[in-house]
Amino acid sequence: MMSRERALATMNERFPLVAERVLHQWGLRLPRQVAVFAALAASDGKALAEVGISPWGVTDYFRDGGLDLAGRDGLDPRLHARFRCDPAEFVTVMGGGSDGLHFGLWFDDPAELPALIAHNYARDSAETWASTAPTLIGVVRERVDRQLADYGDEPEEVARVAPLIEAVEWFTAADQAALRQDGPPRWASAPRSYFAMSLLPHLPPDSGDPQASESGIRLDVFQGDAAQASRWITEARRELTAGRPALALAVGSELHWLDRDEYRQAGLDLLVGAYRALGRDALAEIATVHAAHRDLRSVQVLVAGV
Incomplete structure (x- = not known):
C-alpha cells in the first residue's frame, strides 16, 4: 500500500x-x-x-x-x-x-x-x-x-x-x-423524478412528457398485456417522430430494464432514438454496444x- x-x-x-x-x-x-x-x-x-x-x-x-x-x-x-x-x-x-x-x-x-x-x-x-x-x-x-x-x-x-x-x-x-x-x-x-426502476434523467423542457407517474403501470403492461404494450410503444414512437423524445426515453429505459426478448429491438430503437434526438450520442452508443453484448457471462x- x-x-x-x-x-x-x-x-x-x-x-x-x-x-x-x-x-x-x-x-x-x-x-x-x-x-x-x-x-x-x-x-x-x-x-x-x-x-x-x-x-x-x-x-x-x-x-x-x-x-x-x-x-x-x-x-x-x-x-x-x-x-x-x-x-x-x-x-x-x-x-x-x-x-x-x-x-x-x-x-x-x-x-x-x-x-x-x-x-x-x-x-x-x-x-x-x-x-x-x-x-x-x-x-x-x-x-x-x-x-x-x-x-x-x-x-x-x-x-x-x-x-x-x-x-x-x-x-x-x-x-x-x-x-x-x-x-x-x-x-x-435540482429536484429529480424517478421511473419505477431507475432515476429519470433530467431532460430539456421541450422534450415532451415522459409520463413518469405511469412507469409502474407500463412495466406491468409490458409483462402481461401485449396489445396495450404495443399502444405504449406506438405512442412513444409517435412522440419521438414529433420531436418530443421524453416518452421514448422512458419506454425504452423500461424495456431495457425488463429485458424481455420480444421487446429488445423496440426498446433499443426507442432508447437510441431518444438519445440521438437529445444530442446525447455517447449514451446512444453505450446503449447500442450494451444491447449487443448483454448476455456476457x-x-x-x-x-x-x-
Whole structure:
C-alpha cells in the first residue's frame, strides 16, 4: 500500500490521462473526485474491504498499469463492469461486495459532469437509485455509518471500521477540493423524478412528457398485456417522430430494464432514438454496444496482457 500523501499525488497525476481515456472511449467527462477515491483505495484498500467496497469499473484505469488494460476477446471497454440492467447513464466506479452491488457516476448528459453517484444491486432486483452523498468518499462514509448503526454496540465492530473512518476523514479535504476545482455539476441540486426502476434523467423542457407517474403501470403492461404494450410503444414512437423524445426515453429505459426478448429491438430503437434526438450520442452508443453484448457471462471486461 502507498502512503496517503503519495497515493493522492500519484492519482492526481494520473487523472488527466485517465480522464482523456474515458472521454475518448466513453465520450464522458470524468470528475476529479474519482482520483481521490482511487487514492483512498491505493492507500487504505484493506480498510475499504472491511465494508465490502473496492475500486472497479473506470477506476481500474488508475491502477498501476491501468491504462494498459484492454477488453478481453476484443470486447468494447464500455462493457466493463456494466451489468445487463444498468442504464446507459450509469458508469461503474466502485464495487459494493454483495448481491452485485455496484456504484456508478450518473450522467444525465454526456456534455456535463455526472450529477450524482447512483447504486444498483445487479443480482437482486437491479433497480438504480441515487445515493445521498455527492462523492464516492461520502458514499464510503455512509456505508461505514450504516454499519455502525447496525453493529455500533459491538466494540469489535467499532475497532474494525475505525481505520476506514480515519482514512475517510484524511481524504475529505482533498475530496472537497476536487469538487471545487470541477465546479458544481449541472442538476446536482435540482429536484429529480424517478421511473419505477431507475432515476429519470433530467431532460430539456421541450422534450415532451415522459409520463413518469405511469412507469409502474407500463412495466406491468409490458409483462402481461401485449396489445396495450404495443399502444405504449406506438405512442412513444409517435412522440419521438414529433420531436418530443421524453416518452421514448422512458419506454425504452423500461424495456431495457425488463429485458424481455420480444421487446429488445423496440426498446433499443426507442432508447437510441431518444438519445440521438437529445444530442446525447455517447449514451446512444453505450446503449447500442450494451444491447449487443448483454448476455456476457462476466462483466469483468478490462484485463491485462491482451
